[in-house]
Amino acid sequence: MTATALDGKATRDEIFVDLTERVRALGEAGIAPGLGTVLVGDDPGSQAYVRGKHSDCAKVGIASLRRDLPADTTTEQLNAVIDELNADPACTGYIVQLPLPAHLDDNAALERIAPEKDADGLHPINLGRLVLGTESTLPCTPRGVVHLLRRYDVPLAGARVVVVGRGVTIGRPIGLLLTRRSENATVTLCHTGTADLASEVSRADIVVAAAGVPHLITADMVKPGAAVLDVGVSRTDAGLVGDVAPDVWEVAGHVSPNPGGVGPLTRAFLLVNVVERAEKQLAAQRAQAR
Numbered sequence: 021m022t023a024t025a026l027d028g029k030a031t032r033d034e035i036f037v038d039l040t041e042r043v044r045a046l047g048e049a050g051i052a053p054g055l056g057t058v059l060v061g062d063d064p065g066s067q068a069y070v071r072g073k074h075s076d077c078a079k080v081g082i083a084s085l086r087r088d089l090p091a092d093t094t095t096e097q098l099n100a101v102i103d104e105l106n107a108d109p110a111c112t113g114y115i116v117q118l119p120l121p122a123h124l125d126d127n128a129a130l131e132r133i134a135p136e137k138d139a140d141g142l143h144p145i146n147l148g149r150l151v152l153g154t155e156s157t158l159p160c161t162p163r164g165v166v167h168l169l170r171r172y173d174v175p176l177a178g179a180r181v182v183v184v185g186r187g188v189t190i191g192r193p194i195g196l197l198l199t200r201r202s203e204n205a206t207v208t209l210c211h212t213g214t215a216d217l218a219s220e221v222s223r224a225d226i227v228v229a230a231a232g233v234p235h236l237i238t239a240d241m242v243k244p245g246a247a248v249l250d251v252g253v254s255r256t257d258a259g260l261v262g263d264v265a266p267d268v269w270e271v272a273g274h275v276s277p278n279p280g281g282v283g284p285l286t287r288a289f290l291l292v293n294v295v296e297r298a299e300k301q302l303a304a305q306r307a308q309a310r
């Protein structure tokens with residue numbers, strides 16, 4: 021028996037069909053969404069992600085603005101670029117690609133982004149609203165994971181979910197999405213201080229592997245029939261390697277491949293966030309005109 025693939029590319033293509041129509045409708049109403057990216061340094065992985073984001077924008081008709089800065093960019097120079105995008109009406113949402121080089125502060129950069137332009141959903145205001153349960157821009161990778169599970173009818177209500185990794189892009193926020201009443205899952209968050217990772221994972225109906233450790237999750241840890249989402253990526257001499265070992269496909273019910281699983285959806289939800297924001301802006305304009 022081999023697991024059903026949670027196909028991120030096919031699911032992304034469905035989302036893009038919908039987004040293309042919504043972007044067209046916004047354009048008719050005189051609103052042009054524009055996504056900005058801020059990339060500091062020349063990490064090949066980060067460059068590839070940013071390139072992917074711009075090619076996605078072109079596919080659905082969203083304008084894109086790109087700010088590539090050298091590795092030795094100072095805090096003041098980075099702040100100036102953030103302030104410029106905050107003020108630019110052509111940029112309706114943007115991201116600062118993380119991690120920044122070591123001499124720059126990731127959290128300070130996130131906090132400087134205007135919350136209404138935070139396409140990643142990682143500004144403290146948006147993360148705080150997620151905790152409060154009020155309307156906010158949601159983080160893209162957790163949104164992608166939830167969408168993929170729903171798309172393949174993996175039951176969430178009452179499910180036991182084990183998340184591996186407590187990073188800000190996925191591990192810490194995803195529990196907040198999965199434990200909303202609309203999802204109703206029960207979530208355990210694991211990290212390097214977890215006493216017995218294998219025993220935690222073995223109880224899970226859904227495993228979200230987001231540690232960035234090659235093949236951390238192996239078949240012997242996984243409950244037969246569980247859904248396993250491979251989020252972490254490592255660049256090795258053998259190419260891109262996910263957190264999930266190939267033998268997991270023999271025992272799991274569903275597996276998201278890596279590449280081709282959560283990655284394309286992370287990018288798709290960045291665009292969804294930008295389009296949703298523009299639609300809200302349009303609705304507000306129309307309400308005011310009445």
Ligand SMILES: NC(=O)C1=CN([C@@H]2O[C@H](COP(=O)(O)OP(=O)(O)OC[C@H]3O[C@@H](n4cnc5c(N)ncnc54)[C@H](OP(=O)(O)O)[C@@H]3O)[C@@H](O)[C@H]2O)C=CC1
Pocket residue numbers: 161184185186187188189190191210211212213214217230231232233236250251252253254282283284286287
């Ligand atoms: N496919 C996609 O769309 C995306 C992929 N990613 C990838 O997901 C991964 C996680 O990213 P991010 O959320 O930023 O997290 P970070 O890279 O910031 O953190 C990794 C987390 O994994 C934990 N961890 C590391 N080794 C182990 C281990 N052996 N057992 C248990 N936990 C471990 C760390 O624990 P501790 O805190 O104790 O050190 C840490 O909390 C990265 O590989 C990143 O590249 C991220 C975003 C999108």
Ligand SMILES: Nc1nc(=O)c2c([nH]1)NC[C@@H]1CN(c3ccc(C(=O)N[C@@H](CCC(=O)O)C(=O)O)cc3)C=[N+]21
Pocket residue numbers: 068069072115116117118119140160161189253260278279280281282283284286287
């Ligand atoms: N502010 C910020 N926001 C992020 O969302 C963010 C970030 N910083 N820093 C790094 C991580 C990583 N990340 C990925 C995005 C897309 C793919 C992706 O599309 N991957 C393709 C393969 C791409 C390839 O082959 O290089 C796939 O999985 O099929 C992967 C990983 C977003 N991140």
